[in-house]
Amino acid sequence: MNPVIKIEGLGKTFNLRHTHSLKETVVWLFKGRKEDLSKKFRALDGVDLEVREGETVALLGFNGSGKSTLLKLISGVILPDGGTVRTRGRVAGLIEVGAGFHPDLSGRENVYLNAAILGMSEAEIDEKFDEIVAFSEIEQFIDTEVKFYSSGMFLRLAFAVAVHTQPDIFLVDEILAVGDEPFQRKCLERIRKLSDEGRTLVVVSHDLDMVARICTRGVVLEHGKVAFDGPAPDAVDWLRSR
Ligand SMILES: Nc1ncnc2c1ncn2[C@@H]1O[C@H](COP(=O)(O)OP(=O)(O)OP(=O)(O)O)[C@@H](O)[C@H]1O
Numbered sequence: 001m002n003p004v005i006k007i008e009g010l011g012k013t014f015n016l017r018h019t020h021s022l023k024e025t026v027v028w029l030f031k032g033r034k035e036d037l038s039k040k041f042r043a044l045d046g047v048d049l050e051v052r053e054g055e056t057v058a059l060l061g062f063n064g065s066g067k068s069t070l071l072k073l074i075s076g077v078i079l080p081d082g083g084t085v086r087t088r089g090r091v092a093g094l095i096e097v098g099a100g101f102h103p104d105l106s107g108r109e110n111v112y113l114n115a116a117i118l119g120m121s122e123a124e125i126d127e128k129f130d131e132i133v134a135f136s137e138i139e140q141f142i143d144t145e146v147k148f149y150s151s152g153m154f155l156r157l158a159f160a161v162a163v164h165t166q167p168d169i170f171l172v173d174e175i176l177a178v179g180d181e182p183f184q185r186k187c188l189e190r191i192r193k194l195s196d197e198g199r200t201l202v203v204v205s206h207d208l209d210m211v212a213r214i215c216t217r218g219v220v221l222e223h224g225k226v227a228f229d230g231p232a233p234d235a236v237d238w239l240r241s242r
Pocket residue numbers: 014015016041043061062063064065066067068069070
């Protein structure tokens with residue numbers, strides 16, 4: 001089967017310091033702007049990864065290992081400074097709660113905005129609108145501006161929109177954690193349904209037991225590199241033994 005995500009030599013460096021004292025800047029100017037003033041951090045360093053259609057992949061690793069950065073690069077919200085990411089089909093997911101939502105618009109308007117960003121036509125959204133709102137269970141607040149939403153309400157609406165776009169590749173970051181337990185269970189059931197339908201999943205989580213249940217493959221990142229790639233239970237054991 002052809003890969004739906006193909007990542008080659010992927011690298012991402014962040015600037016860790018953006019502000020400098022006047023003294024630092026003057027010294028730097030007098031020294032002829034030789035070295036780079038800002039400190040750099042290599043969050044991803046030469047990652048190669050292929051994900052095939054229908055695979056369920058957990059991205060695992062300790063804090064700061066580069067999981068969220070990799071997910072953001074796959075979704076296209078940030079760009080790499082080296083290497084390539086290619087995806088096939090509609091990509092949707094939950095990476096940052098509230099991303100793609102406008103605070104001054106109501107929940108209803110944001111459903112249209114967010115679903116359009118994720119590639120749905122107006123007619124498709126009209127058709128799915130009631131289902132999306134029913135899934136989110138926030139009918140009562142659908143005409144309230146989302147700046148008044150709690151993080152859980154944001155998550156509910158964002159998750160509901162994302163799953164109803166029928167994505168080919170569904171990306172989920174840790175953020176499910178802000179939902180209450182019944183809603184988390186509902187999301188997990190929905191994620192499992194997407195996987196049963198043969199859609200591709202990439203999930204970032206520290207809940208190792210949960211990912212071992214929903215994912216078949218585990219990719220462990222360490223200092224921005226792939227350190228382990230294999231069956232999810234083995235990846236979990238490998239990480240726990242570190
Ligand atoms: N926008 C940014 N600017 C500067 N540094 C960043 C930025 N985004 C990420 N980083 C750094 O890159 C590294 C990897 O971050 P990332 O969020 O990908 O890690 P993670 O594996 O998802 O961690 P966690 O488990 O804590 O969520 C971290 O050291 C982080 O500080």
